[in-house]
Amino acid sequence: MLSERRLQVLRAIVQDYVGTEEPVGSKALTERHNLGVSPATVRNDMAALEEEGYIAQPHTSAGRIPTDKGYRLFVDKLAGVKPMSAPERRAIQNFLDGAVDLDDVVARTVRLLAQLTRQVAVVQYPSLTRSTVRHVELLSLAPARVMLVLITDTGRVEQRVIDCPAPFGETSLADLRARLNSRVAGRRFRDVPQLVEDLPDSFDVEDRGTVSAVLSTLLETLVEENEERLMIGGTANLTRFAHDFPLTIRPVLEALEEQVVLLKLLGETQDPGMTVRIGHENAHEGLNSTSIVSVGYGSGGEAVAKLGVVGPTRMDYPGTMGAVRAVARYVGQILAES
Amino acid sequence: MLSERRLQVLRAIVQDYVGTEEPVGSKALTERHNLGVSPATVRNDMAALEEEGYIAQPHTSAGRIPTDKGYRLFVDKLAGVKPMSAPERRAIQNFLDGAVDLDDVVARTVRLLAQLTRQVAVVQYPSLTRSTVRHVELLSLAPARVMLVLITDTGRVEQRVIDCPAPFGETSLADLRARLNSRVAGRRFRDVPQLVEDLPDSFDVEDRGTVSAVLSTLLETLVEENEERLMIGGTANLTRFAHDFPLTIRPVLEALEEQVVLLKLLGETQDPGMTVRIGHENAHEGLNSTSIVSVGYGSGGEAVAKLGVVGPTRMDYPGTMGAVRAVARYVGQILAES
DNA sequence: TCCTGGCACTCGGCGCATACGAGTGCCAGC
DNA sequence: GCTGGCACTCGTATGCGCCGAGTGCCAGGA
Numbered sequence: 001m002l003s004e005r006r007l008q009v010l011r012a013i014v015q016d017y018v019g020t021e022e023p024v025g026s027k028a029l030t031e032r033h034n035l036g037v038s039p040a041t042v043r044n045d046m047a048a049l050e051e052e053g054y055i056a057q058p059h060t061s062a063g064r065i066p067t068d069k070g071y072r073l074f075v076d077k078l079a080g081v082k083p084m085s086a087p088e089r090r091a092i093q094n095f096l097d098g099a100v101d102l103d104d105v106v107a108r109t110v111r112l113l114a115q116l117t118r119q120v121a122v123v124q125y126p127s128l129t130r131s132t133v134r135h136v137e138l139l140s141l142a143p144a145r146v147m148l149v150l151i152t153d154t155g156r157v158e159q160r161v162i163d164c165p166a167p168f169g170e171t172s173l174a175d176l177r178a179r180l181n182s183r184v185a186g187r188r189f190r191d192v193p194q195l196v197e198d199l200p201d202s203f204d205v206e207d208r209g210t211v212s213a214v215l216s217t218l219l220e221t222l223v224e225e226n227e228e229r230l231m232i233g234g235t236a237n238l239t240r241f242a243h244d245f246p247l248t249i250r251p252v253l254e255a256l257e258e259q260v261v262l263l264k265l266l267g268e269t270q271d272p273g274m275t276v277r278i279g280h281e282n283a284h285e286g287l288n289s290t291s292i293v294s295v296g297y298g299s300g301g302e303a304v305a306k307l308g309v310v311g312p313t314r315m316d317y318p319g320t321m322g323a324v325r326a327v328a329r330y331v332g333q334i335l336a337e338s
Numbered sequence: 339m340l341s342e343r344r345l346q347v348l349r350a351i352v353q354d355y356v357g358t359e360e361p362v363g364s365k366a367l368t369e370r371h372n373l374g375v376s377p378a379t380v381r382n383d384m385a386a387l388e389e390e391g392y393i394a395q396p397h398t399s400a401g402r403i404p405t406d407k408g409y410r411l412f413v414d415k416l417a418g419v420k421p422m423s424a425p426e427r428r429a430i431q432n433f434l435d436g437a438v439d440l441d442d443v444v445a446r447t448v449r450l451l452a453q454l455t456r457q458v459a460v461v462q463y464p465s466l467t468r469s470t471v472r473h474v475e476l477l478s479l480a481p482a483r484v485m486l487v488l489i490t491d492t493g494r495v496e497q498r499v500i501d502c503p504a505p506f507g508e509t510s511l512a513d514l515r516a517r518l519n520s521r522v523a524g525r526r527f528r529d530v531p532q533l534v535e536d537l538p539d540s541f542d543v544e545d546r547g548t549v550s551a552v553l554s555t556l557l558e559t560l561v562e563e564n565e566e567r568l569m570i571g572g573t574a575n576l577t578r579f580a581h582d583f584p585l586t587i588r589p590v591l592e593a594l595e596e597q598v599v600l601l602k603l604l605g606e607t608q609d610p611g612m613t614v615r616i617g618h619e620n621a622h623e624g625l626n627s628t629s630i631v632s633v634g635y636g637s638g639g640e641a642v643a644k645l646g647v648v649g650p651t652r653m654d655y656p657g658t659m660g661a662v663r664a665v666a667r668y669v670g671q672i673l674a675e676s
Numbered sequence: 677t678c679c680t681g682g683c684a685c686t687c688g689g690c691g692c693a694t695a696c697g698a699g700t701g702c703c704a705g706c
Numbered sequence: 707g708c709t710g711g712c713a714c715t716c717g718t719a720t721g722c723g724c725c726g727a728g729t730g731c732c733a734g735g736a
Contacts, residue, residue, distance in 0.1 A: 026699075026700080028698095028699095037708070043701075044701095061699050135479065139473050139489070141472065147489065149487055157487070157495060159495045238591070239587055249577055249587075363729085364728075365727080365728075376679070376681075377680095378680055378681065384729090395729090398686060398687060399727075401728065682731105683730105683731090684730095689724105693721090694719100695718105695721100696718085698716100698717095699715085700713105700716105702711105703712090704710095704711090706708085
């Protein structure tokens with residue numbers, strides 16, 4: 001067990017290192033924080049912290065930098081979440097209030113997060129799994145061609161064109177539209193399949209093929225859209241820590257383009273609360289020297305998706321966590337309103 | 339006027355520099371291309387080319403590198419477009435054929451272009467200005483709440499929710515839907531305003547407010563959607579020329595995030611044919627050491643949007659132009675089919 | 677007139693040696 | 707258990723000299 005002072009030393013090291021981006025030595029530490037002890041004492045503490053694996057030296061006789069384990073302890077025990085200031089909160093709200101549709105909400109959220117944290121922002125589109133059908137619309141494009149439009153309560157709209165096995169009259173179409181909506185409107189996505197199971201049987205034989213085609217496209221859309229999409233922004237911020245980079249920046253950019261990777265990482269925790277993954281805690285190799293701060297957001301009580309920030313392990317955790325939490329909260333409000 | 343051989347020398351310099359990324363000297367040139375003359379002669383030619391501003395030396399007694407003006411001449415006069423090989427063309431087609439909707443087409447196109455050229459790919463979503471209305475759908479969400487769904491011939495779907503000044507019955511809604519579609523379906527966007535101008539007058543007084551609200555939202559959607567959107571991919575490729583970077587990569591990433599900038603650049607030329615903007619020809623400062631190769635694409639005859647590639651001025655122009663042209667062609671086909 | 681080989685010159689890059697200084701570990705003393 | 711002192715380490719910065727690629731120019735030849 002580490003003494004109280006040693007924890008303070010660790011905290012001081014993390015704070016200084018995050019601020020200066022340079023290994024921090026014992027002398028500098030005592031000067032910048034009044035720990036009430038001499039550099040020599042701090043040196044002993046540092047040796048102990050290093051022994052335990054919380055800090056490390058890049059090379060002999062240089063200062064210390066925190067290890068992933070050190071950051072972990074810092075985040076878990078030594079630092080809280082720094083709340084946004086009132087003006088910042090107002091700015092967030094103003095910025096998000098201007099959004100016109102779901103795409104715009106997501107786009108604005110990404111920009112906002114990137115600006116606030118000066119890091120790479122990631123926002124997952126609201127998931128369909130937990131959301132409900134607001135309306136299903138069917139449009140006749142040609143005698144044997146139908147367009148299916150699916151509208152969700154989160155404001156998302158998906159459309160598919162279906163080639164019908166046989167011509168399908170306007171009357172039948174209206175009929176199908178009405179019956180379909182009466183069954184699925186307001187229902188959860190996961191419940192839809194069984195709700196429409198027997199629908200083809202209630203149609204004339206010649207129309208059943210088309211009805212089945214429409215239904216299977218609908219179900220397909222539900223499943224496919226569970227493959228979530230992401231919006232990413234603020235990649236220019238990657239260049240802020242560019243000294244050690246090219247080497248580091250490249251795999252990160254690659255990982256960001258592979259949305260699958262990010263989605264997997266975001267999805268790992270079911271916990272809708274704030275999650276911080278530090279360095280090697282990220283399964284993906286390219287992200288081994290980055291940390292990801294993420295949190296669930298959603299309209300009403302339930303979290304429908306996640307958003308977060310990707311940055312160097314050497315990041316301002318309290319500030320970042322504060323920004324992420326605040327943004328998630330406001331996005332949730334916006335979604336609930338619309 | 340430059341002699342034929344001097345043009346050949348310039349061509350050789352560009353090719354070698356693009357290949358090696360290092361300033362090219364007179365000796366290396368004569369070794370790698372059989373120009374039939376000695377290094378000394380080439381040196382004289384180089385001096386002349388430098389005099390004319392086509393090439394430059396990074397420092398005294400180093401090899402020469404092409405200037406923007408040199409690349410310009412190379413692109414305009416010295417190099418053609420390198421056609422894609424048959425297998426490459428097949429790969430493009432296969433990859434794009436799998437797309438399920440417009441978003442997917444755009445997403446796939448971006449990935450494809452980025453992979454083919456190993457550079458940053460930019461694809462503009464099909465514009466609404468020149469496209470036509472396929473269908474307008476109206477859905478009743480609540481007694482005084484209507485959703486407008488606009489479907490274009492390029493497969494784009496836009497939706498807006500409208501709060502009506504007064505309750506609006508299903509019958510009136512169906513009526514409006516029918517009349518609206520009979521007037522605007524198949525018409526160009528720019529023609530829509532005058533086509534619907536007198537529509538409110540033909541409705542009952544109590545419905546006119548709602549009809550007007552719907553129409554103004556429709557017109558608004560047309561205008562707003564002229565603010566084009568972009569999809570960008572392959573940013574990881576920026577790190578390929580990372581020696582001189584951080585300094586160069588940052589402003590490029592920033593410019594890419596400012597979609598407005600790119601849209602302006604893409605929009606500058608009305609010409610739907612291939613455009614190459616080299617280095618300082620790009621108005622935006624951050625893109626002064628990059629070149630942009632773009633071309634219009636569209637379903638049928640008319641170009642509805644542009645796509646292209648952003649890369650270093652030191653790029654393989656013939657290959658890039660070939661890839662961009664081929665991709666644009668196939669995307670056009672896909673859009674025409676759907 | 678144009679090309680060629682030769683030659684002196686320039687200058688950036690690389691390797692090496694040196695000096696500097698921040699930071700450490702350890703120890704004796706309080 | 708804390709402190710000041712001290713010797714030691716080692717990474718970085720600086721200066722110097724060499725090397726070689728590349729140039730410009732010139733005189734001679736087709």
